[in-house]
Amino acid sequence: MKKCVCLVGKPNVGKSTLFNLLIKEKKAIIMDTPGITRDRIYGNVSYNDKNFILIDTGGITSGTDTFNDDIKMQAELAIEESDIILFIVSGREELTSDDITVRNMLLKSNKEVIVVVNKLDNETHDNNIYNYYELGFEYVIGISAAHKKNINNLLDLITKDMNVNTKDEDNRLKFSVIGRPNVGKSSLINAILNEDRVIVSEEAGTTRDAVDTVFNYDHQEYILVDTAGMRKKGKVYESIERYSLIRSLKAIEDSDVCLLVIDATTGIIEHDKHIASYAIDAGKALVLVVNKWDAVPHSDTDMKKFQEKIKYEFQFIPYVKVVFLSAKYKKRINLLMPEVLNAYENATREVDNGALYDCIITANTIHAAPSYKGRRLSINDVTQTGTKPPKFTFFVNDKKLVHFSYYRYLENQIRENFNFEGTPIILQFKNKSEK
16 A cells, blocks of 8 residues: 655644645645644655655644644544654744644654655745754755755655555455445445455444455455545544544545445435545546445436436546446345446546547637637647556646646536546646657
């Protein structure tokens, strides 16, 4: 599995700025007001063919109010499950009692800690780095996240003991069962395996860890992963399930396909969509499983109504297939594995570049990109540059002219001409000079 790295520190030291810089997207909220980041935020970092999961945490203070205690609990969870801790401090000021509070937490963790002195924006501030060796950690490095200063040296230090990503020697398809607590994930595992391999209970949260099981289907071996239920934000403080969410996220990262289980008796809730986004953000193929279909009045009309609701609620993944089943009574279970295999096949699909080029040029001719300040996007070439998920690189006159709506139009054209059902696809745009 990928290693896990987390950012900890007092408020307003630039954790979220560094987080966004490393994951290369604006996912964390950045404001000058201390304490804006209240819950852990997750992202993926790739550097020199090495990948790791990055966790941003809320600012820790020496205060004793309930709100601060919750932030500390979140940070402790992230620290416990991480391999490396980045202790972020501000190079513009002296050490404070809040810094010492964080230091004491990290000394108890016995984890590898890198002190990252942020906001070293000029020579005057650069000299402040020596003040932070007194924290007692081996590694101290100065950076400026805002000015992208010394970031590669920081990444070199983080990844020094990580292995370069290579294709896993185990080529067996691996898929995980994900969802909120008590939607029937363990029952579904047992139904697929046709045995009571996993504990099934009416009590939410019975599964505390990700569990791998090897099984045979149609004379082939597969690996099935049961994960702990992912609770809503603010409900992950119970000590008995302290590490479940991070381990579930790691299981997603290590999977080829994810099965998102939805409870037919309670219907779709907002958190189901959040969990789906974890899999999509990780670039994983996805199948929606509506479980407990035996417990609701059902007919062809009812199923169509539920499908329409899924279509509405999951508008961001219109390509995902839906399977209605009852894990408890093993009804319609036979429909599941074909969809898993189909999603995986499409996630690994490679299309003919000639056919791809014809598809895009035709689409661009029929519907040209909108003009912006007298300029219009021109597509010179396109080629597939990856799988799992499929990735397509466009060479254009100016990538800044790519509007979100036109991105969706091109994605839809690719999906209509090639079968990418069940998998996200990525469109990357480069200026033709970058070719």
